[in-house]
Amino acid sequence: MQIKSINPFNGKTIETYKSHSLKVTQDIIAKMHKSYLDWKRGSFKERAALLKKVxxxxxxxxxxxxxxMAMEMGKPVTQGRSEIExxxxxxxxxxxxxxxxxxxxxVPTDATKSYxxxxxxxxxxxxxxxxxPFWQVFRNAAPNFMAGNTVVLKHALNVPGCALKIExxxxxxxYPADIxxxxxxxxxxxxxxxxxxxIRAVSLxxxxxAGRSVAMEAGKALKKCVLxxxxxxxxxxxxxxxxxxAAKVCAEARLLNSGQSCVAAKRFIVIKDVKKKFEEKFKEEISRFKVGDPLDESTNIGPLARFDLRDTLSSQVKRSISSGAKCILGGEIPKSEGAFYPPTVLTDVPLTSPATKYA
Structure with missing residues (x-):
């Protein structure tokens, strides 16, 4: 199988990679185990010195x-620098x-010494x-390396360049080979x-x-699993x-990383007495964000990471509107070659709509 790295800004292929077969993958893991047997004996001082070099x-x-990151998944370059820092x-x-x-x-026990x-x-x-694509890997790898573990990464298929760059x-x-x-x-x-x-543990x-599937596989083998x-x-x-x-903070919280964050603000529950005023101010704040080329220093919002993600989002918005939601900003795929979707605000959203369930 070939893995293509596609630029979501223009739809062009950046590079094509050959995927690892299962046999090659298992051979890599076997080599990693041999390296681990030496790595685990290292001191904290030695591990810390290497991590500081990283x-x-x-x-x-x-x-x-x-x-x-800007080219592979559309993150504005200014945000990418912050991620690396x-x-x-x-x-x-x-x-x-x-x-x-x-x-x-x-720990206190009846024994002379317990710990x-x-x-x-x-x-x-x-x-x-x-x-x-960088932060999620380093926040996992850094503590594992200091604990004496080694890490094998299965990254998302649309960021193969980032995966290899991290290695x-x-x-x-x-770092020693195969750590x-x-x-x-x-x-x-x-x-x-x-x-x-x-493989002694898995983190997803x-x-x-995906979490349900991985947890099931880890459970079969009685392996540690963090989701x-x-x-x-x-x-x-x-x-x-x-x-x-509130409007300023909510807009920034929702549109971080072009809105593609699992910890972002997703839904806004507003007391009826201030709902209209908040909508106006929120819409105004959202409109300040500049959508454009992620390599442009002035861009706040780049394209979505993949074209299928944009199409899924568009479908969710349309189905939410059909179910009774009102669109007061955005809501239409722009005429551009990239995977762009405009900042969109829906109000009076039914609890059963896709926007509520999948935001």
Whole structure:
């Protein structure tokens, strides 16, 4: 299978990659296990030194990484730089604090001395999303490396360049071979990878459906599983709220990363007495955001990460309007070659509409 990296700004193919077969994938994992046996014996000091080097490499290559995100999934380059800086900081944070976090914890028992000791467990499979293609990986890898584990990454298929770039960053920082690897694999291979005896835990950030599937596979093998799934977070605007501030904060919270964030504000529940005023102010704030080329320094909102995501969103909006919602801003796919969808505001939204359930 070929994996294509497609620029959502113009629909052009950036690069085509050959996916890893299941056999190649299992061979990579076997090599990683051998490397893990040495890695787990390292000291906190040694691990911290390497992780601090990762922070240096990230900052040195910040511009390249930010531009790569802009081209592969449409993140405005200004936000991409901030994401890389956040990755560097999380590396420094765990390098400086992990030893204290993982020190033995004494517990009272009838024995002379009892304590909890934290030990490495092995290879952790990280199944990560495209919306924060660097941050989601580094916030997972940094604590795992400091704990003595190794990480194999199964990234979203629309950001293969980001996945390989992350692997390159760890290599440039001096990490031993096969401590971190990026797998370019199809989704259908995930169950077999989870069942691999060298994989000791799995972490997924993604949809509820994906989380349910991964949890089921991990459960079959009695392996540790950590899930971060999507949500539909509500903001509540009370009668005595500062409406100017509320509108500004709500607009920024909703449109972060072009609205593609599982922790973003999704729904706004407004007290009836101030609903009309809030709608006007919110609409005004939303209209301030500039939609355009993610490589343009003045752009606030780039295209959505994929064309199918744009089409799904458009369908949800149309079905919500059909169910009774009123559209007071946006709502139509613009005539452009990119995967753009305008900032859209729906009001009087029925609880059963797609906008309420899937926002």
């Amino acid at each position: 922070a240096i490499v990230l900052r040195d290559e910040k511009e390249e990484c930010a531009r790569l 956040k990755c560097a900081r999380v590396c420094e944070y765990f390098a400086e604090n992990a030893e204290d976090f993982l020190k033995p914890e004494q 909890i000791s934290f030990q490495p467990i092995g290879i952790v499979l990280a199944i990560m999303p495209w919306n924060f 390159s960053i760890f290599q440039k920082a001096g 971190f690897r990026s797998l370019l694999i199809e989704h259908k291979h995930i169950p077999a990878i989870i069942q691999n005896p060298y 950030t993604g949809s509820t459906e 971060e799934l999507g949500g539909s977070d509500p903001y509540i605007i009370l009668k005595d709220a500062d409406l100017d501030l």
